[in-house]
Amino acid sequence: MAARIPATVVTGFLGAGKTSLIRHMIENNRGKRLAFLINEFGDLGIDRELLLGCGIEGCGEEDVVELANGCICCTVADDFLPAIEAILNRPEPPDHILIETSGLALPKPLVKAFAWPEVKARVTVDGVVTVVDGRAVAEGRFADDEDAVQAQREADDSLDHDNPLEEVFEDQLLCADMVVLNKLDLLEDGVADRIEAELKPHLRAGVRFVHAREAAVDPAVLLGLDAAAEDDLDSRKSHHDSHDGLDDHDHDDFDSFTLSLPEVADADALEARILAAIADHDILRVKGFLDRPGVSRREVVQAVGPRLRRYFDRAWKDGEPRRTELVVIGQKGLDRPAIEAAIRG
Known part of the structure; x- marks a missing residue:
């Protein structure tokens, strides 16, 4: 066999750094044949484009499969299984498959x-790697701590x-199976150590932390x-486990939309409008690309809460x-109308 x-x-x-982590794996894969399954929330394939824009040998169009318009944990039968089978049935199957879930996804249904x-005979889950935004946790976001939750409630009535x-x-x-505590360069x-102590009660026994800046972790540590996580489901508890053993996760808790704009002559002004819209409308995430007139390269925008980064990733193709x-x-x-008006200016 x-x-x-x-x-x-x-x-x-x-925004924790999942795509950055995978890009670092591509750059340091030491000759392994890798395949990537990228799950987007929203209808613009930003993460797939970010990977294809890396220009790294061994990261070709055929190696990056995208599942858009829905969370992978909710479309296993319709989307995920056919995509996995297509990867496995290639003349030269990969040595390792990397699956990036949407930031809104629950990993347990995927592991199931x-x-x-159809899958178990040919693939095994080597591990689940959870990337954590250390700066966000340090600020009291998404930590199961009474004081932190209360602070959030006081700062935002919607929480x-x-x-x-x-x-x-x-x-x-x-x-x-492993937690990457990312963005340590933004922490004092x-x-x-304090973050690890806060998160440890939510981890299974034996799960280790790895510290990272810019999500740069040696693949030898993560792979x-x-x-064999598919054989260890009972120990992986979930808020969404129901009595019949099915998951009741519902993404109606979230909204997303795509905003198309003309070419951007003043990117600094657009950045200021995006940040203002984030502050005024409790936006979680903004990501996309800018067309800068007279500039041959595509500019990437990545915003997580009040933090926004812009950089050029590759040249526009012919x-x-x-x-x-x-x-x-x-x-x-x-x-949406108010957000669009604020960003358009």
Whole structure:
């Protein structure tokens, strides 16, 4: 019997650094054939484009499969299984599969899918890697701590102890085989130890932390965990486990939409408008691309809460439509007309 292909599930909340982690794996894969399954929330394939824009040998169009318009944990039968089978049926199957879930996804239903007969004979879950935004946790966001939750409630009337975002975050920790505590360059000395102490009660016994800046972790640390997670589901508790053994996760808690804009002559002014819209409308995440007139390279926008980064990732391809498009993600009830008007200016 042929050895099963290992698959690593990379999960974590919005903007924690999942795509950066995978890009670092691509750059340092030491000759392994890797395949990538990227799950987007929203209808613009930003994360797939970010990976394809890396320009790294071994990261080709055929190696990055995207599942858009829905969370992978909710579309296992319709989307995930056919995509996995297509990867496995290639003339040269990969040595390792990397699966990046949406920041809004629960990892446990995905791990369950690997127990299906169609998949289990050929693939095993090498491990679930949860990426954590250390700066966000340090600020009291998505931590199951009474004082931190109360501070959040005082700062934002829309948040309470039953906030679905906290449940998503905790489920991602409960399913983890390894936790990457990211963005340590944004933390003061000693804060990482405090974060570990806060998060440890939400982890299974033996789960280790790895510290990272810019999500740069040696693939040798993350791959080869040999967890066989599909055989260890009972120990991976979830807020969304129901009595019949099914998961009742519902993404009606979140909204997303795509905003198309003309070419951007003043990117600094657009950045200021995006940040103002984030502050005024409780937006969780903004990501996308800018078309800068007279500039040959595509500019990336990545915003998580009040933090926004811009950088050029690659040149526009010959014949490629130059476009400015942004995905906006937030909790249910986003005021789309007001947000669009604020960002357009």
